[in-house]
Amino acid sequence: MTLREYRRILLDGNVVDVVRDGDTLVAGDGRTVAVADARHLAPVTPSKIICVHLNYSSRVKELLTKLPPAPTYFHKPVSSLNAHDSAVVRPRGCKWLNYEGEVGIVIGRTARNISPAEAGDYIRGYTVANDYGLHDFRDTDSGSMLRVKGADTLCPLGPGVVEGWDFRDKRIRTIVNGEVRQDGNTNEMEWDMHYLVADIARTITLQPGDVLLSGTPAISRTVYPGDVVEVEVEGLGVLRNHIVEGPNAIRSDVGAQPTESEEVLSTAQGGDWEFRGIRKPDLSNTF
Template sequence: METRRILVDGETLTVNASGELGELVAADGRRFRADAVQHLPPCTPTKIVCVHLNYESRRAEFGAKLGSTPTYFHKPVSALNAHGGEVVRPPPCRYLNYEGEIAIVIGRTTKNIAPSDAAASIAGYTIACDYGLHDFRDTDAGSMLRVKGADTLCPLGPGLVTGWDFRGKRIRTLVNGQVRQDATTDEMIWDMHYLVADIARTITLVEGDVILSGTPANSRPVEPGDVVSIQVEGLGVLTNRIISGEVPVRSDVGAQPSESEEVRSTALGGDWEFRGIRAPRRD
């Protein structure tokens, strides 16, 4: 079952995705075309917790040596966006990367559970794109706040799917119709239930909270005008357009966007100078 949240004449509606001709059906019987409404994020989290490296292809891409347990970072809820929303790359940033992911949505207050009990705490799953401004990679001492926390950089959707088994599912990222990421969830180093139980040891999760479960290899920069679609088997397609922000990052306060070796290497997949990959041309 898939539910979506949409905005109709200023009213927030929770609707069912009928699967018939792309229709969305409200409780009062009203029907809407999915491609003709404004989508909202399918849940309202109090927090968005993200795992770092969790797909084997991504780990191998960076040649990373992982510990026996995952590490995490936090995206603020002000970064939330939705299916069909515009993702803003503020000037003068150049390295805005997509990261196609699957989002776990929590269904009830959860604390101190075993991985074997985690399924009961999950309301369902949706698609996410964990966008990052790698121009800020040289700041915040690894917290990822400026890289991953800017407004619009966490689109979720299009809907919340219940009764979905995460095992063996294909996930792909397309940019302007061309496949850029292609993997299955069998690559995941730590599965969805492990992630929920791990975080809930010390952090109380509540209904609507979101955990982003990692991305496969080949996250790369996108440009204003590009259309990014994340396809996940059984969850649908999340699509967003990249635009250039109208307001530049202020230059009179704080760390500034940079183009260091770390910035370029991370944005372009690691060891970029040895892979024949050129950095995007600066205007």
């Protein structure tokens, strides 16, 4: 099947859907803009963003844990949505913001109670994603991951949605300031794209535009204001963002505060629980 890439950009003050033709983006009315000059928006407007905790074998091995019998999930609010070439904001007072390069599954048809064999017919295409996590809040939200993964700007998608892409045996890399940090392959996934869609659609109706994030390979690490983070997926392109510090500190007069527990530091910097002589926690339901 021929690959076809669709993007959403701001063109002359309007939100416009465009098709990529080489280094040019073409709008339906014939207007064109160079890819390098385009102001990108998130390529879809999902009603929900659902993410699998653990899926890649290299990540499981890194965390010295094991997969559960079936996938487990968490939810990123749509207010966390972000776009290619946009800023990812680390709130002032927080330190432990980590990248997670992923593939996003974009739903194309309303899906409910479908089999894995049928799921491909309900997928519009795929996009590159970065499932950022603010691990300062792990001690509060380790189950729901709401504040860890749901803060504003922590779900960049793009640059576009690619239709006709085969997810099998594709390389996925995360590059920070020009240095490769993650280097994996979609064949590492225990549960493939079709399985994930069918699993969620057993009880949750998936609507066109909804996005499922399919997991990350090993070596999720902390990034800092000024860093440039790129996620590159073979056949889908490169999603690029830069990290900035927000102008406002986390309020101290309400709610749980950022922490730096052993679990926070180990998760953010790369776990070595067994070598510290600390009891290794069950991480299989928290990533």
